Amino acid sequence: MTNFSDSPHASPAPAPFPSSSPSRSRAARAARRALPAATAALLLAVGAAPALAGSQDALPGNWLQLTVTRGDARSSDTRGTLLMCDPPQGHSRAAEACDVLARADGDVDAVPGDGERVCPLVYAPVTVRAQGRWNGRAVDYRHTFSNDCEREALTGAVFALDDEQVPEV
Numbered sequence: 067m068t069n070f071s072d073s074p075h076a077s078p079a080p081a082p083f084p085s086s087s088p089s090r091s092r093a094a095r096a097a098r099r100a101l102p103a104a105t106a107a108l109l110l111a112v113g114a115a116p117a118l119a120g121s122q123d124a125l126p127g128n129w130l131q132l133t134v135t136r137g138d139a140r141s142s143d144t145r146g147t148l149l150m151c152d153p154p155q156g157h158s159r160a161a162e163a164c165d166v167l168a169r170a171d172g173d174v175d176a177v178p179g180d181g182e183r184v185c186p187l188v189y190a191p192v193t194v195r196a197q198g199r200w201n202g203r204a205v206d207y208r209h210t211f212s213n214d215c216e217r218e219a220l221t222g223a224v225f226a227l228d229d230e231q232v233p234e235v
Contacts, residue, residue, distance in 0.1 A: 128152060128164070128168075128172060128200045130148075130167075130198035130200070131148055131196070132149050132195070132196050134194050134217075134227055135192070135193045136191075136214075138191060145227050149163060149198075149224075151163075151164035157227045158226070162222070163226070166223060166224060167200065171201065172205055173205075174207040174224060177224060179221075183218075185212075187212075189212055190213045191211070192210070192217045193211075195208045196224070
């Protein structure tokens with residue numbers, strides 16, 4: 067039987083790893099020095115998140131972040147704006163939107179719709195969202211309408227983010 071450890075092709079036995087090699091201790095020292103800086107950066111990043119979130123709560127008056135997404139949930143056709151009502155600004159019909167919202171006390175569900183409007187039975191979904199503050203209360207409204215005509219008939223100028231006319235039937 068051949069003893070492979072005596073063979074010239076055998077791998078030498080691994081040398082025991084020294085407990086404190088110079089390169090290993092330099093790496094450990096560098097890691098210990100970097101740890102406080104990394105910890106400080108993490109704490110600053112975590113501490114900044116509430117400050118950014120709170121910055122919108124500091125906006126004066128009544129305001130809503132409005133978004134309109136055309137198509138299904140995977141659509142990238144999303145537009146948005148910040149509607150501020152003291153004074154009205156944010157989109158081309160901001161004054162009308164603020165007036166309608168003021169009469170509904172900021173409740174988008176309570177906006178009086180146009181009951182005489184007839185919309186086509188075409189499915190072209192439009193999802194709208196309004197988030198913000200109205201008279202000190204949080205507002206978070208989301209709804210998907212069958213098409214733009216239905217959205218306009220039920221929410222008026224609130225989500226009219228551009229001057230495009232809704233097709234009449």
